[in-house]
Amino acid sequence: MARTIPAALDGSDKMSSRTKISVVGLGYVGLPLAVALARSFDVIGFDVNEARVSELRHGLDRTFEVDAPSLRASSMRFTMDVADTRDADIHIITVPTPVDQENKPDLEPLKAACVAVGGVLKKGAIVVVESTVYPGVTEDVCGPILAETSGLISGEEFYLGYSPERINPGDKVHTVDRIIKVVSGQTEEVTDILVDMYGAATSGGTFRARNIKTAEAAKVIENAQRDINIAFVNEATMIFQKLGISAYDVLETAGTKWNFLNFTPGLVGGHCIGIDPFYLAHRANEVGHFADLILTGRRINESMGKFIADRIHANLIGTSKILILGLTFKENVPDLRNTKVKDIITVLRDLGHQVDVHDPLADKGDAQQFLDIDLIESLSDLRGYDAIIGAVAHSVYRDLSPAAIEAMMVEEGLVADIKGIWRDTVFSPQIRRWQL
Incomplete structure (x- = not known):
């Protein structure tokens, strides 16, 4: 079967203001991204939380990631009905990917989003995952769900992409419209489209990952690396406490060396750093490798x-x-x-x-x-x-x-x-x- 030309191209080799984009999940990640994209494209935001959609329609973002004037000035629309996204050329999924009580990846929100999108997916559309996952999820989990729900063939009648979110809550410097966006598509043509789309949303530019699994892996180690570095400082802090000295005093002193890494002790919470290492450890276990250092860092920080x-x-x-x-x-x-x-x-x-x-x-x-x-x-x-x-x-x-x-x-x-x-x-x- 001949491949369908991705709908986002609209018959040309470039996206345009007519390109329709849906953002699925309007939390800390999805909302700022949707607002940034809406400056160049026709964007609709979908969320299952009625209270959240109602607040956004009234210009209120309780996460404080988007200020009221910017939200009210945006051309994007909000909906709780996924059918309203049926005409989208590109669907971007930004739902949470937590862990369960045993610290195993909980992909149910992502799977549910794929079912919803699959039900409205049109031929030639692209589905981009931004949620943090372990390598292989986009193609091996999301792809089959989308194909089964839509009745379309992945890689021929619809296409997959991955662009890891890099939102840092509360950070007004490294915002989504200023950072480098990593992108990867199921084909080179899809990657070109995603570079065009994200390039219009951020002044930081884009980086083409070699493939989707590479992009997924890059995201998960970004936070695992921070977790391990913080765990080292936390363990050192435990030692310093027993010696009667302050870790902050030690770090201030050590920080005078030009290549000393500036990590501080404390609690590691939130939805990313305290969660993502478990995704990598889970995938490592599946391929027969025990992620000793990663899990030790998690244990120290959890304690x-x-x-x-x-x-x-x-x-x-x-x-x-x-x-x-x-x-x-x-x-x-x-x-x-x-x-x-x-x-x-x-x-x-x-x-x-x-x-x-x-x-x-x-x-x-x-x-x-x-x-x-x-x-x-x-x-x-x-x-x-x-x-x-x-x-x-x-x-x-x-x-x-x-x-x-x-x-x-x-x-x-x-x-x-x-x-x-x-x-x-x-x-x-x-x-x-x-x-x-």
Whole structure:
């Protein structure tokens, strides 16, 4: 059977403003990408979350990745009905790829997205996966699902592509419209189309991966590499704690060497760094290789919450009233996914301490529903805490004055600084201090 010309070309060798693109999944990854693409193409965003679609239609992005003026000015449309994407020349899938309770890849959201897209896929269309996966998923998992659902032949009547997302939540410098986009298509012609499409969305340019599996592998090691480097610093921090020295002081000193890598200790949460290494380890196991270093790094980083809680507990005097500042997985973002602050809270409560939590960026309802944590809404008039823990380096906490912090504490309270937020802050002599 002769191959169908990809519909995105519209009879020419270039894409045009008439090219129709659907973005499936409008979270931290999908929404910024869709807005960037909508500057050059006809874009429709699809999401199954009714509340999310409603908010976006009203110009509200609760992830803070796209500001209200940019969202309201965008020409893109939003829908909860996948049938509205039927005319799309290119479908881009940006749904989450989490792990299950046993830390094995959970591809169900991705498979469901493929079923949905397959049901509306037209001849000549291209399906691009941006979700983080292990090498082989796009062609060996997504391709067959799309083919079965659509009744079309992969590589002849529809085409596959992969372009790994590189969104860094809260990062306003390395945004999707400024970074290099890695692209790979099932054929050279498809790769050309994707280079054209992503090249119109980002000033950072594109990089052609040799093939789809290479692009998938590149993505998964980007985060695995960070995880391993952080694990080294975390393990060194555990050693330094037993030696009575601060890791932040050590790192500041070591950082004067020109080629020292700047990684800091702490909690590794979120949807990427704490998840993606398990995808690579899973695939390695399937081909008969035990990913020892990767899994050791994961084990060290997963243990960090308990280690920190135990160290803070050792510096407390009896059962204490504790205030934790910050719950999200990262500073200055509202994202609660896989936050490891939860581990600290759990351990301290199990040790008998009363723990209150404040975070002005986190959604109170989400904290209660997904983490079973009731957030304090305001720091005003809080008093009598035996310890205050700086868990997340939100700007609002960096800006707190020593007097404001001390006002919430008992006279000889403990300031526990996980992120080095107040390293240079001068507190009253009676205030006790602990930091990583």
